[in-house]
Amino acid sequence: MAAGRIERWALLLNQYDYEIEYIKSEENVLADALSRLPCKDELQQDVEQKLYNVSVIEEDFPLTAKEIENATLKDEVLTTVLKYVKEGWPEKSVCNIMSEENSLKPYISKQLELSCIGNCLLWGQRVIIPTNLRERMLKELHWEHPGICQMKAIARSYVWWPKLDVDIEMIVKNCQTCQSVRSTPPTTPLIPWKWPARPFQRVHVDYCEKDGNNFLVLIDSHSKWLEVVHMKSTTSSRTIEELKVIYSRYGLPEEVVSDNGPQFVSAEFESFCDKNKIKHTCSPVYHAATNGAAERAVRVVKEALTKQVLDGNSKLSMKHRLANFLLKYRTTPHSTTGLTPAELRKLRTRLSLVSPNIAQYVEEKQAQQKLYKDPKINSEGNFN
Incomplete structure (x- = not known):
């Protein structure tokens, strides 16, 4: 050969x-x-x-503590701060004079929180990055384009320097990739729904379609608990059947908010809500943002299913994929409540209707007081 x-x-x-x-x-x-x-x-x-x-090893290699130490010793401002941290800060009067210098002012205000390990300066647990390494650190924080909020969250766990948040906002605003996928700002200010005081006091429902599959999505406004059901049929009867199963686990809601889909405006669905004393609120036609909680939940579900496909999990059954997603979602703290949906659940049944609704009683009283204080015309046509 x-x-x-x-x-x-x-x-x-x-x-x-x-x-x-x-x-x-x-x-x-x-x-x-x-x-x-x-x-x-x-x-x-x-x-x-x-x-x-x-x-790209030399350019993109992660920063090490040794590099930061060497750069700190070459940074005029940080060298001065490092000296004061090791030997002690001057008297308060001297610090007040020094604080007039913009370069030292951010560090003087944090002098009791600064420490050092070797020649690395730290504010709490966050390493202070010297000036000549900040651009590299910003590139590291901006890796994979996480966005302003997530970049700040990552930075607050590891690094700090004066005006760090401003630098993060600037690099994202100047990034063409980040700006190209940025959501379009709302044309008018949104009026948020009143936050319910109890779990399943108000739920939002909607249907979504992904890759030929239909899903019934329900979210509780109080706990942000999410239910997703894979539906082969989207008729009113099938919708009611699945809602009954959900209500059997978590209790009857006081109010259901939906769009004007045929499943939700049918006489059968209205009868179901009336029999169980559930108030049914439909969003205005062509204004899907009114049912924003359900629309946002639909987006979360679609994004989760897309990510599973990209990660190679499409071979799993749909029930398996939904179970994985829901377990993660329900045990993750929500940005609005600060707690996981699993921590805020409580059942409501028909017997719950026996107890007086104190909140409703207070609201009625407030409405009467407002009516009494407003000028009204009496039966004789004169103002009171």
């Missing part, structure tokens, strides 16, 4: 005129660039630089 390969090479090269010249290995740069690159002159150094440009 070797002889045949050589013969083919000979036939291929036979069409060229060339001269054979011997070159020493140490001078043959392109032959073995990774093990022995000569650096005898500028030309060879340029070749070395071009060859090593394929590697």
